[in-house]
Amino acid sequence: MTTHDLKAVEKPAVPRDDVLLRATDVTKHYTLRPDGFARHRRVLRAVDGVSLEVRAGETLGVVGESGCGKSTLGRCLVRLTELTGGRVEFDGRDISTLSARRLRPVRPGMQLVFQDPHASLNPRRRAGEIVAEPLLIHRYGNAAAVRRRVAELFDVVGLAAAHLDRYPHEFSGGQRQRIGIARALATAPKLIVADEPVSALDVSIQAQVLNLFADLQDEFALTYVFIAHDLGVVRHVSDRIAVMYLGEIVELAETEALYGAPSHPYTQALLSAVPDLDDGSAPTPARERVVLTGEVPSPADKPTGCPFRTRCPYARERCALERPPLTETAPGRWTACHYPLAAEPLSVLGTPPPATTPPGP
Ligand SMILES: Nc1ncnc2c1ncn2[C@@H]1O[C@H](COP(=O)(O)OP(=O)(O)OP(=O)(O)O)[C@@H](O)[C@H]1O
Numbered sequence: 001m002t003t004h005d006l007k008a009v010e011k012p013a014v015p016r017d018d019v020l021l022r023a024t025d026v027t028k029h030y031t032l033r034p035d036g037f038a039r040h041r042r043v044l045r046a047v048d049g050v051s052l053e054v055r056a057g058e059t060l061g062v063v064g065e066s067g068c069g070k071s072t073l074g075r076c077l078v079r080l081t082e083l084t085g086g087r088v089e090f091d092g093r094d095i096s097t098l099s100a101r102r103l104r105p106v107r108p109g110m111q112l113v114f115q116d117p118h119a120s121l122n123p124r125r126r127a128g129e130i131v132a133e134p135l136l137i138h139r140y141g142n143a144a145a146v147r148r149r150v151a152e153l154f155d156v157v158g159l160a161a162a163h164l165d166r167y168p169h170e171f172s173g174g175q176r177q178r179i180g181i182a183r184a185l186a187t188a189p190k191l192i193v194a195d196e197p198v199s200a201l202d203v204s205i206q207a208q209v210l211n212l213f214a215d216l217q218d219e220f221a222l223t224y225v226f227i228a229h230d231l232g233v234v235r236h237v238s239d240r241i242a243v244m245y246l247g248e249i250v251e252l253a254e255t256e257a258l259y260g261a262p263s264h265p266y267t268q269a270l271l272s273a274v275p276d277l278d279d280g281s282a283p284t285p286a287r288e289r290v291v292l293t294g295e296v297p298s299p300a301d302k303p304t305g306c307p308f309r310t311r312c313p314y315a316r317e318r319c320a321l322e323r324p325p326l327t328e329t330a331p332g333r334w335t336a337c338h339y340p341l342a343a344e345p346l347s348v349l350g351t352p353p354p355a356t357t358p359p360g361p
């Protein structure tokens with residue numbers, strides 16, 4: 001994708017306290033069957049104590065390597081999976097404990113767009129039927145009203161009305177993702193959790209779909225949680241970014257602040273992997289590459305203390321002993337690190353950051 005293709009989207013300022021979605025200490029643990037090595041059931045900590053807020057009208061990007069819990073968190077946020085612990089408030093209401101019956105009227109307001117439109121669209125249904133499905137589930141109206149709404153949604157996402165009767169395999173990847181987006185929009189949601197919505201698309205198509213997301217956000221005042229596995233894609237769509245590692249948020253900051261000066265060593269390492277941009281934006285200062293060594297540990301066998309310490313070039317003794325809490329290290333910037341990187345000193349890459357202690361929790 002050339003970044004020239006991406007529109008610069010002006011976003012209205014969002015009042016700081018206008019929170020649409022609030023997650024508090026959300027956990028999702030899976031109990032694994034004992035295997036030959038472990039006699040006891042092991043617990044896989046897919047999401048392990050995530051707290052975040054998403055303001056109405058903003059886009060919160062969520063990034064991290066494969067397996068760090070992004071999809072699981074996304075599903076927790078829209079309650080497509082039961083939480084092990086913690087709570088999620090949507091539009092002022094605790095949805096984490098609502099019964100299925102009480103959840104039903106809340107569901108239309110929050111939708112998920114999936115990574116692989118090929119896998120998530122029923123191959124035996126026509127595109128028009130797929131988009132109509134949520135309308136029928138939520139009793140939108142009579143057949144004529146549903147047909148009108150589906151035609152409108154096709155138009156909104158840039159699909160031709162002539163294609164209403166086609167099957168998913170008759171569309172290109174980008175068009176299939178447009179069907180998925182139309183289906184998500186059908187119930188006029190306030191929140192869309194998009195789980196790697198462009199990762200499966202050809203690079204040349206990614207910008208078009210990202211622009212569609214931006215246009216729809218403006219048109220319908222949508223709030224997005226936008227999941228991606230690299231920092232390249234989310235930069236253009238996100239107001240703020242949460243960086244995840246082994247089920248935890250290790251850094252959360254305004255997008256440009258995060259790119260300008262990462263505070264967590266893991267963010268710094270992820271940024272090192274982002275190619276230079278050709279869109280005229282300021283280059284990422286972390287040009288000295290910080291290469292991640294070693295494998296991501298298993299979320300069923302998390303390191304003690306800081307989850308990142310086994311791969312962190314700056315880890316010290318304390319990092320193995322205490323789990324660093326996510327702390328506001330500068331206004332609007334949250335970091336879970338005992339020794340966060342200072343704002344400027346990218347010249348000190350490779351040497352340990354100053355041994356300052358962040359303010360306590
Ligand atoms: N139903 C399940 N049972 C057991 N483990 C699960 C289940 N679903 C997810 N996991 C595990 O939880 C962890 C987080 O998975 P998740 O799919 O949320 O990661 P992700 O960040 O979305 O990864 P990717 O970038 O590959 O999509 C992984 O270790 C995964 O194997």
Ligand SMILES: [Mg+2]
Nearest residue numbers: 070071072195
């Ligand atoms: Mg995923």
